[in-house]
Amino acid sequence: MSKRKFKVVNQPLRKIDSLSLALGKPAYVGDLKPADALIIKMLGSPHAHARIKSIDVSAAEAMPGVHAVLYHGNVPRIVHTTAGQGFPEPSPYDTFMFDNKMRFVGDRVAAVAAETEKIALAALKAIQVEYEVLEPVFRIQDAMKDGAPVIHDEPEAKAVIPVPYEPARNMAAKVDMEIGDMEKGLAEADETVDHPFYNHYAQHCPVEPHVSMAWLDREDRIIITTSTQVPFHCRRIVAQTLGIPVQRIRVIKPRIGGGFGAKQEIVLEDVVAMMALRTKRPVYWEYTREEEFVASRTRHPMLMRLRMGAKKDGTITAVGLDATSNTGWNGSQGLTVVCNSGSKMLPLYRCDNIHFLGMAVYTNLPAGGAYRGYGATQAAFAYESAMDELAEKIGMDPLEFRAKNHIKSGETSPVFRALGEGSEGVDQVITSCELARCIKAGAKEIGWRKRKPHTAKKGRYRRGLGMACLMQGSAIPEIDMGAATLKMNEDGSFNLLMGATDLGTGSDTVLAQIAAEQLGTTLDKIIVYSSDTDMTPFDVGAYASSTTYLSGQAVQNVAQKVRKQILKVGADMMDCKVKELTIEDSVVVRKDGSEQVTFSEIALYSMYTANQFQIGDISSKIVHHSPPPFAAHFAEVEVDTLTGQVRVVKYVAAADCGTPIHPKLAEGQVEGAVMNGICYALTEEYLFNDKGRMVNPNFGDYKLYTLSDLPEMKTILVPSYEKTGPYGAKSVAEIGINGPLPAIGNAIYNACGVRLRTGPFTAEKIWRSLQAGGEIPFEEGH
Amino acid sequence: MKKIEFTLNGALRQFDIEPDETLIDLLRRIGLTGTKRGCDTGMCGSCAVVMDGRAVNACILFAFQAAGRTIDTIEGVGDFDQPHPLQVAMADAGAVQCGFCTPGIVMTAKALLDEKPDADEEDFRQHLDGNLCRCTGYVKIKEALLSCSANATASGEAS
Numbered sequence: 001m002s003k004r005k006f007k008v009v010n011q012p013l014r015k016i017d018s019l020s021l022a023l024g025k026p027a028y029v030g031d032l033k034p035a036d037a038l039i040i041k042m043l044g045s046p047h048a049h050a051r052i053k054s055i056d057v058s059a060a061e062a063m064p065g066v067h068a069v070l071y072h073g074n075v076p077r078i079v080h081t082t083a084g085q086g087f088p089e090p091s092p093y094d095t096f097m098f099d100n101k102m103r104f105v106g107d108r109v110a111a112v113a114a115e116t117e118k119i120a121l122a123a124l125k126a127i128q129v130e131y132e133v134l135e136p137v138f139r140i141q142d143a144m145k146d147g148a149p150v151i152h153d154e155p156e157a158k159a160v161i162p163v164p165y166e167p168a169r170n171m172a173a174k175v176d177m178e179i180g181d182m183e184k185g186l187a188e189a190d191e192t193v194d195h196p197f198y199n200h201y202a203q204h205c206p207v208e209p210h211v212s213m214a215w216l217d218r219e220d221r222i223i224i225t226t227s228t229q230v231p232f233h234c235r236r237i238v239a240q241t242l243g244i245p246v247q248r249i250r251v252i253k254p255r256i257g258g259g260f261g262a263k264q265e266i267v268l269e270d271v272v273a274m275m276a277l278r279t280k281r282p283v284y285w286e287y288t289r290e291e292e293f294v295a296s297r298t299r300h301p302m303l304m305r306l307r308m309g310a311k312k313d314g315t316i317t318a319v320g321l322d323a324t325s326n327t328g329w330n331g332s333q334g335l336t337v338v339c340n341s342g343s344k345m346l347p348l349y350r351c352d353n354i355h356f357l358g359m360a361v362y363t364n365l366p367a368g369g370a371y372r373g374y375g376a377t378q379a380a381f382a383y384e385s386a387m388d389e390l391a392e393k394i395g396m397d398p399l400e401f402r403a404k405n406h407i408k409s410g411e412t413s414p415v416f417r418a419l420g421e422g423s424e425g426v427d428q429v430i431t432s433c434e435l436a437r438c439i440k441a442g443a444k445e446i447g448w449r450k451r452k453p454h455t456a457k458k459g460r461y462r463r464g465l466g467m468a469c470l471m472q473g474s475a476i477p478e479i480d481m482g483a484a485t486l487k488m489n490e491d492g493s494f495n496l497l498m499g500a501t502d503l504g505t506g507s508d509t510v511l512a513q514i515a516a517e518q519l520g521t522t523l524d525k526i527i528v529y530s531s532d533t534d535m536t537p538f539d540v541g542a543y544a545s546s547t548t549y550l551s552g553q554a555v556q557n558v559a560q561k562v563r564k565q566i567l568k569v570g571a572d573m574m575d576c577k578v579k580e581l582t583i584e585d586s587v588v589v590r591k592d593g594s595e596q597v598t599f600s601e602i603a604l605y606s607m608y609t610a611n612q613f614q615i616g617d618i619s620s621k622i623v624h625h626s627p628p629p630f631a632a633h634f635a636e637v638e639v640d641t642l643t644g645q646v647r648v649v650k651y652v653a654a655a656d657c658g659t660p661i662h663p664k665l666a667e668g669q670v671e672g673a674v675m676n677g678i679c680y681a682l683t684e685e686y687l688f689n690d691k692g693r694m695v696n697p698n699f700g701d702y703k704l705y706t707l708s709d710l711p712e713m714k715t716i717l718v719p720s721y722e723k724t725g726p727y728g729a730k731s732v733a734e735i736g737i738n739g740p741l742p743a744i745g746n747a748i749y750n751a752c753g754v755r756l757r758t759g760p761f762t763a764e765k766i767w768r769s770l771q772a773g774g775e776i777p778f779e780e781g782h
Numbered sequence: 783m784k785k786i787e788f789t790l791n792g793a794l795r796q797f798d799i800e801p802d803e804t805l806i807d808l809l810r811r812i813g814l815t816g817t818k819r820g821c822d823t824g825m826c827g828s829c830a831v832v833m834d835g836r837a838v839n840a841c842i843l844f845a846f847q848a849a850g851r852t853i854d855t856i857e858g859v860g861d862f863d864q865p866h867p868l869q870v871a872m873a874d875a876g877a878v879q880c881g882f883c884t885p886g887i888v889m890t891a892k893a894l895l896d897e898k899p900d901a902d903e904e905d906f907r908q909h910l911d912g913n914l915c916r917c918t919g920y921v922k923i924k925e926a927l928l929s930c931s932a933n934a935t936a937s938g939e940a941s
Contacts, residue, residue, distance in 0.1 A: 078860055207916055257818070258880040664922070667921075668919075672916070674919055676916065699823070706910060706914060708909070775862075
């Protein structure tokens with residue numbers, strides 16, 4: 001529960017940029033394109049695995065209107081990772097701006113910058129390439145076999161932190177952790193389960209595809225305006241990839257049309273920067289939707305084995321999770337995503353014997369990256385499905401089984417210390433957990449008490465209820481840093497300059513609320529400017545559910561400092577002591593009511609009258625905890641047993657995110673994540689042909705839900721107060737996406753006795769399972 | 783180059799166009815960037831504009847198809863001093879997250895409401911079937927749209 005009354009925080013205020021965006025004001029990269037910008041187009045590899053034997057770009061270069069062609073022969077060959085992560089990165093260095101080896105269908109062959117898109121496309125056709133086609137490998141199990149084609153055989157490929165990395169075996173990452181003795185725990189159990197699961201490929205589908213532009217300013221610096229979640233990592237990695245100083249690059253993030261993790265990655269920026277240098281013209285590159293599917297990033301598909309044991313009384317005696325991800329053609333975020341499969345789910349239930357084996361494997365398919373949920377989504381499917389199966393075996397209601405075992409306030413888990421971001425993690429005691437209330441509230445809303453076993457159901461249309469419990473984190477402790485600058489203007493308004501990156505979540509609003517609350521002013525007095533590497537202090541960027549919790553504390557700290565400065569000037573002006581003063585609604589008042597000065601008067605005084613100085617400061621923050629948000633999700637589905645079609649009738653998400661700084665935006669985070677999760681569970685799917693080419697890279701054949709598909713959806717925010725967070729807040733952005741796959745899967749089982757271990761839950765899979773008496777043989781999908 | 787003429791946001795305008803230029807390319811070229819490009823295949827609705835009262839996807843129309851017609855874009859619908867009720871409702875409901883799909887949704891919903899001011903939930907569901915939003919899960923969008931229906935306002939169900 002909230003510990004105090006707030007004036008700005010936790011209030012139903014309008015998101016600060018929402019009206020201008022609804023008016024259609026120029027805001028995104030594409031809206032800011034200079035009229036004279038050259039258009040960049042990329043020639044993609046037609047082969048999943050090949051070596052360029054020869055390439056001739058002379059005809060393309062000679063075409064009128066073509067200004068430059070880039071390929072492996074005329075750019076620096078500097079190995080790096082495309083993952084926008086802290087430095088040194090936990091992702092392997094295995095990527096070049098251009099290479100002579102092709103590792104997936106769509107891999108970069110050559111880029112053209114031309115006066116028009118038409119000319120650029122024509123120039124791509126004029127590029128002559130001869131390939132030596134190599135044997136490709138697409139499946140996790142095949143990539144791990146002895147003698148499998150080696151995807152990263154270049155000598156430069158390396159890990160830059162001390163972690164296992166064996167590219168010669170297509171192994172991009174490995175982590176192994178044991179607490180207690182899993183085998184002993186399994187032996188002690190009354191009942192056990194041991195099942196495979198497969199999480200399929202999916203894309204973030206931001207409605208704005210990746211888009212970047214660059215030009216040289218009058219001092220010959222490269223100005224990159226880009227749709228990114230990680231402007232500072234982008235600056236660093238582009239400098240590295242081009243072999244130029246960071247100082248020479250400025251990265252500006254305007255509004256972003258969605259990211260969800262896809263834009264925590266350097267996908268276009270190295271090429272636009274290189275092209276700007278080559279052509280000395282503004283250059284612009286926007287992915288097509290097909291390129292967005294194929295050549296940006298995806299959710300890491302994962303092959304899992306989940307072993308678990310429990311006593312009849314519901315005590316969990318052992319959990320074993322083997323998770324192997326398909327990281328595709330590069331190892332971006334491969335290690336950390338799979339680590340999070342362990343670290344973000346395994347602490348959820350008390351257990352003394354836990355084993356976790358995580359691996360990431362290269363294949364010749366699109367590359368995985370950061371995707372909302374970040375490994376926890378994949379693990380939640382396996383773990384929460386297995387929880388249901390084990391509950392049934394020991395004869396317990398799955399809800400009771402979870403309620404009995406889940407972690408609570410004041411408790412810890414050995415997993416927190418054992419498993420971090422590719423290294424050891426950070427110990428923490430849970431200081432806020434309202435999961436029990438989430439379970440109760442959600443169960444009531446969905447009508448859990450009326451739930452009957454599937455054996456009691458008859459008829460063509462059968463309804464079922466399923467649930468799942470979830471946790472995530474809030475920022476990466478001891479690693480991530482955010483900073484903010486705050487300065488006061490003469491009318492009592494403030495400039496809030498932050499590295500933090502609003503990718504559409506509303507973090508600019510949330511952080512401005514925190515500043516206003518701390519200063520004692522109103523939201524409309526805060527002018528937010530974020531994510532410009534020349535103008536704002538550093539922030540790691542928008543990922544790991546960090547912005548509210550981490551950057552929010554940086555903002556709260558700087559606002560606290562500025563508040564002190566304001567009070568000090570007020571005390572000078574009123575010739576009294578600071579402790580005699582307080583702030584009410586942008587006015588510094590004497591507590592006895594005898595005198596007051598407005599913020600504007602204070603600012604004017606500090607600028608023009610006496611002891612002049614700029615009221616303002618800068619603060620940084622790193623965090624020592626990563627308090628998990630918790631959630632309980634409930635789904636009611638209806639299965640048509642004649643066709644196998646499943647429909648979500650109702651979905652309930654009860655979430656504990658601490659104090660919701662902006663309740664509507666917090667609900668929006670849950671609802672957007674849940675809807676994304678529902679689509680992932682039911683319809684979203686990459687289809688590849690036998691050559692590794694995606695055959696459905698468009699919104700006609702890759703189905704996202706629209707308003708017409710919206711089921712009855714209920715979001716319940718169950719507040720807690722996280723004492724380490726700003727005004728009691730934790731994160732909320734990612735957790736919601738983890739629920740639908742297991743909750744809907746469990747509901748399908750409850751409806752008709754069908755257990756699915758591979759998504760999406762298509763009519764065909766359900767129908768085939770019904771024909772097979774409940775389950776079809778497991779296979780690794782795409 | 784070819785010369786065409788159509789009514790754009792209430793004013794008769796003339797444009798020189800390429801024969802294969804799309805309507806979205808023309809609009810964005812002349813600075814009306816509120817019409818967004820999300821897929822270029824008519825499947826996401828971000829580029830929805832209103833042509834002769836109907837919502838259409840500007841990315842799969844040639845510019846010449848606008849000749850002699852009336853085209854309304856998001857820029858003609860409202861501004862800071864006089865926003866359209868749909869724009870205010872979207873902002874107030876928390877229905878604008880990244881905002882990239884918002885102009886298309888406003889235009890599509892406006893076309894419906896102009897024709898049927900008392901549109902109900904089923905009407906909105908059908909008409910907005912071509913508009914993708916990846917951020918909101920549509921819950922707040924639905925609230926915002928319904929609050930602008932004469933039906934909802936009259937019965938006090940706006941929320």
